[in-house]
Amino acid sequence: MTGSITAKPADAAQIVLNTIRRPIIMVRADGLITFANADAEDFFRSSASILTRNALAHLIPYGSPLLTLIDQVRERSIPVNEYRVDLSSPRLGIEKVVDLYAAPVAEYPGSVVVMFQERSMADKIDRQMTHRGAARSVTGLAAMLAHEIKNPLSGIRGAAQLLELSATDEDRALTRLITDETDRIVALVDRMEVFSDERPIDRCPVNIHVVLDHVKTVARNGFARKIRILEDYDPSLPQVYANRDQLVQIFLNLIKNASEAIGSDPHGEITLSTAFKPGIRVSVPGTQERVSLPLEFCVHDNGPGVSEDLLPILFDPFITTKTNGSGLGLALVAKLVGEHGGIVECDSASHGTTFRVLMPAWKEAVPAANTSDEKEVVK
Numbered sequence: 001m002t003g004s005i006t007a008k009p010a011d012a013a014q015i016v017l018n019t020i021r022r023p024i025i026m027v028r029a030d031g032l033i034t035f036a037n038a039d040a041e042d043f044f045r046s047s048a049s050i051l052t053r054n055a056l057a058h059l060i061p062y063g064s065p066l067l068t069l070i071d072q073v074r075e076r077s078i079p080v081n082e083y084r085v086d087l088s089s090p091r092l093g094i095e096k097v098v099d100l101y102a103a104p105v106a107e108y109p110g111s112v113v114v115m116f117q118e119r120s121m122a123d124k125i126d127r128q129m130t131h132r133g134a135a136r137s138v139t140g141l142a143a144m145l146a147h148e149i150k151n152p153l154s155g156i157r158g159a160a161q162l163l164e165l166s167a168t169d170e171d172r173a174l175t176r177l178i179t180d181e182t183d184r185i186v187a188l189v190d191r192m193e194v195f196s197d198e199r200p201i202d203r204c205p206v207n208i209h210v211v212l213d214h215v216k217t218v219a220r221n222g223f224a225r226k227i228r229i230l231e232d233y234d235p236s237l238p239q240v241y242a243n244r245d246q247l248v249q250i251f252l253n254l255i256k257n258a259s260e261a262i263g264s265d266p267h268g269e270i271t272l273s274t275a276f277k278p279g280i281r282v283s284v285p286g287t288q289e290r291v292s293l294p295l296e297f298c299v300h301d302n303g304p305g306v307s308e309d310l311l312p313i314l315f316d317p318f319i320t321t322k323t324n325g326s327g328l329g330l331a332l333v334a335k336l337v338g339e340h341g342g343i344v345e346c347d348s349a350s351h352g353t354t355f356r357v358l359m360p361a362w363k364e365a366v367p368a369a370n371t372s373d374e375k376e377v378v379k
Contacts, residue, residue: 029110
């Protein structure tokens, strides 16, 4: 029969464990590491041959909860999970927070297998779910406002215009104030109505570099005319599976946000970058499909950065540091990216802010194979 696996069991196990995109090690009863897969080599920044000559205690911070967890697994002979364990160290990295999954190995008494899940991506996905929930709350609010507020506002505006016809110059200023403020509220409600649009997205293969060039042209001729915009593109990037108009809206909002953060700084710069980063899979809203998000698009500015207390809620509606801002721009970005099944994140430091958008790539449909002439022969 075709398609059979001919590798030896030990070789097959090695292949499978190296395929799993999580660091996995096996620790012997005396604390020595006896196995490390390919991702564990990256995690511990050492080759498997070096790792298997060391005790785990020599590679992680002194008194780490990981050692206690392994002892518990040996004592109870059952798998144990531990979440948000800090393994930060100069060797492993400054910010190394992981979830741990440890299980005993019955065939090797005293040995324990440990799998590490770095929290950075898990936290990104958790925050993305929060962003989507916040956008849904604005959806209900937008629908309510459109129905309950816009109709009375049109009556107020009409009454103010009628009063203006017979008002004195002093009173006319007040009627114009009523009209202007009414128009401002209607404009805000109109912006919020975008959140109530739940129609399916019309998507197709899109060249992200064409989109970014268009957005850059719009920005240079408008709000970012005094800011230098740089490019760091991966020319071999495949097309993104998305709605072109919504991509334009996403990156216009992000670049506008970056230009406002820079302000009048004469040395202000915005860098647009694209890259291919495989290994991230998430569910598409409304379906059971799980897609890969290998395309990374970044908008980086060298402004003062975002305050640490604002970062966790940055994509929530009505969160803004601008005097006249509505706080809906980034909330809309989160909604549109989420509807594409993507992820948007913000990393900020004193040297600037980076908005990172992860999106699915376009995959051309593969026609079903004609198996009418193909038969499996069993001898």
